[in-house]
Amino acid sequence: MSVRQTKTKSLILESLQKSKQAISHETIQHELEGHVDRATIYRVLNRFCEEGIVHRVVGDDGKQYFAICLNCAEQHHQHNHFHFRCISCGKVECLQQEIALNLPKGYKAQNFNGVVSGYCDLCTRTDK
Amino acid sequence: MSVRQTKTKSLILESLQKSKQAISHETIQHELEGHVDRATIYRVLNRFCEEGIVHRVVGDDGKQYFAICLNCAEQHHQHNHFHFRCISCGKVECLQQEIALNLPKGYKAQNFNGVVSGYCDLCTRTDK
């Protein structure tokens, strides 16, 4: 199954690149001003994940967020970094710090999903 | 708003205690053999979380899992440990290792949610 280059895909990829953060399906849909169907966006995002150009994070709000793979496309491709989700402004950003995890004997890791939620610097000062 | 002791609550608490793991609403409902309403289970679990006797983990499957707070009831009460979710048998267990996280300046953590999914020892050997 080959891959085709389409306008929709390009737009979604742009959205992801422009925002240097992890964004939700909703954000993308909003940015595309409703010109693209919900289901399509989901499918494209899932495709990008398969292709390894994007990684998925599930927030502690139960929602999926997607972010461009930066320094891992060529590398091992395990994303052992955390994400910070701001409860106030809603942004989700990748934290640099890589985490070393000790799994019990015989356990095989497949997917790392680390999220901390709280208040980002801006919201801590602004909001209150 | 005070707290009342009810049969339902006791049963749910027992389920949580018996299973030394993080379990989903579904598991509890199953264990209670459908004698308790879905919504009630959710409400009780949320209550337990508020009271601080249980902590909630959101898996990378987007579902909520609940586990008794073991060595933190008296302590600081931040659960900086990871959870392992087995893709094959579905169990979710708390890992001991505590994680030290460096947040950017000014960021305030509120909730730690770490999950690694993969195959547990048993499933690695059994399943295939």
Next chain:
DNA sequence: TAATTATTGCGACTTAGTTGCAATAATAAG
């Protein structure tokens, strides 16, 4: 230019979790 088939839009569907409301039952007050 035509044929192949990945992609898209639409609508219907699933699953997790929440909420309003009336009925029930723990607990406190008398």
Next chain:
DNA sequence: CTTATTATTGCAACTAAGTCGCAATAATTA
């Protein structure tokens, strides 16, 4: 023990996220 107060429960309806089947559209290849 009886009554009053109100936390808790069950039910049904609802929301929101995400998926899926199918027919129509449009990249790519021949």
